[in-house]
Amino acid sequence: MLKITDLRANVDDKEILKGLNLHVPPGEVHAIMGPNGSGKSTLAHILAGREGYEVTKGEVLLEGESLLDLAPEERAYRGVFLAFQYPVEIPGVNNTYFLKAAVNALRRHQGQPELDAIDFLGLVREKLEILHLDESLLKRGVNVGFSGGEKKRNEIFQLALMEPKVAILDETDSGLDIDALKDVAKGVNALRGPEFSAIVVTHYQRLLDHIAPDRVHILSEGHIFRSGGIELAHELEAKGYEGLVRTEAGS
């Protein structure tokens, strides 16, 4: 599904990603863990096409097609979704209006008919239940006055509506209480299937207890330093990044 080969990227002339390789086959969920400053968010942003990053080498293929030259919205049309670490507020823009514009933009570019207000509302109600989101959120401005938990749930709500091929969750678990964490996991798990892949970027094993990843990768200093199964997350939890690096050096 998603194949990243030897990806190198700079921010302000400083190299952040230093030859990153990652392959996420269809239907799999991969966790990326790593210390602060290891390049996790940079990777998430580059995959979604955010400006301000200079890719100096390597390629990113989605179903064999290169993403790196595409605008962010083009990537969205091809099925890339980023759940933001810090969801952005857009005052005065009604959340429902925003969601409908987004869903219909995707449908238009994917050759599907646009949803009218009634069909859209039906879809929305169905997804709201999964996430325990209050319907009143729909009437408020996009993320305006949302609590931290509401913002993250709203991200997963959008994920559920947009049904991408690849979802990148950028520290979606940070700042969430256990109930919200479970709801987020439930939202992601509901999408799992042979056509859906996800990259879950996180600091903690906590979220991975609820979204069981197929693979766990440790990102350190701009490249994947170790990969393994869920046991790697447990090892990390026990030893910490420092300990893990030392183990590696000693072995």
Added chain:
Amino acid sequence: MSNSLGEVDTLVRREYQHGFVTDLESDTVPPGLDEDVVRLISRKKGEPEFLTEWRLRAYRHWLTMSEPNWANLDHPPIDYGAISYYSAPKSDKDGPKSLDEVDPKLLETYEKLGIPLAERAALAGVAVDAVFDSVSVATTFKDKLAEQGIIFCSFSEAVREHPHLIEQYLGTVVPYTDNFFATLNSAVFSDGSFCYIPKGVRCPMELSTYFRINAAKTGQFERTLVIADEGSYVSYLEGCTAPARDENQLHAAVVELVALADAEIKYSTVQNWYPGDENGVGGIYNFVTKRGDCRGDRSKISWTQVETGSAITWKYPSCVLRGDDAVGAFYSVALSNLRQQADTGTKMIHLGRNTRSTIISKGISAGRGQNAYRGLVQIGKGAENARNYTQCDSLLMGDRCGAHTFPYMEVKNPSAKVEHEATTSKISDDQLFYCRQRGIGEEDAVSMIVNGFCKDVFRELPMEFAVEAQKLLEVSLEGAVG
């Protein structure tokens, strides 16, 4: 920047270079202004003597005034001697013969705005019967309105048919001594609209009028007077579009509103005059005096404006809250892109007891635009329990534009409550990226964010107008980001 008293005096007193030979049949009087021109305008329009005299008093007073220079605006001096002060509708022989001869850029804009084909020709200055200059205003549904005793006609017609109303109300809200531009307007106003709603009548439709500027080098001096008699209601719409012209055009209109006891006037404007090109060449100079007088108890006046056009906007639609329990409101979206400059705001003058006013101002600056909000809230000694709420927000796009806020408050009654809130924000890269990640393209994202910013004002507009206003903002902001 402004002309000193002496210079103006010289300019207006300057003799016509071609001598004073006025061909009464001609469409446009030669440039320049003196008492004879004022008399001529009045005579051409067949006005009663009181009006001729009123014009002349205004003209004489104007000679003693100088152009104001306190606004946050910068423009080359206006040569008042080079302006022609009267222009009748004409066959427009000099204009384009068909749409093929019109600047394609202009046509593209009309297309985007969804202006009907027939109207596009008129707007672009093509010789079409329906094109008017400063003489008349399209008045519609007149018969239906007449059934209820509503008068809605051109100002000239009102002068002929209802001189007593004109004599009773003209200049009672904006006196001819009011300010440089209003005084000039009083002396030379060409035409405009008149509206009278009788006691207890709720006007059954939105009254609308299109002011359009079509003749180059003709200053426009409309005069509008709206009177809502006791217990009546009217919603009045004013919309403007103008074709591209190379030369700066002066526009100095006056709008007077009178609301008697228990009456309500909603006055909405969408202004889209030619803003000049990206280098600031061309474009309309818009110096407008708009004021509403809540003369009776419990009367209400609201101004809603969407200002996207003009090279220069100098405009402060105001309310004088004279009656007890009177309510004034000002809702404004002002956009300045390219090199546009806008200095706009309102005055809320609280005189009566329990008077209330609301000011919501949304300024958008893009390109090299400069946007200033200037507002005065004045609470008079007798205005017990007066209340004002002001919210003043600015949105910046890019880093070459500017937003400025100049709030003035004068409170002379200790029971008053006056609130002022102001914010300045930018359309952030984060917002744009967020929208684009969700599949909403950049231009759509910008217009979504801008519309969200303006929502509090748009919802005060009548439905069709709100749609037009959104389209206008989209067109006006095209290419402003990225």
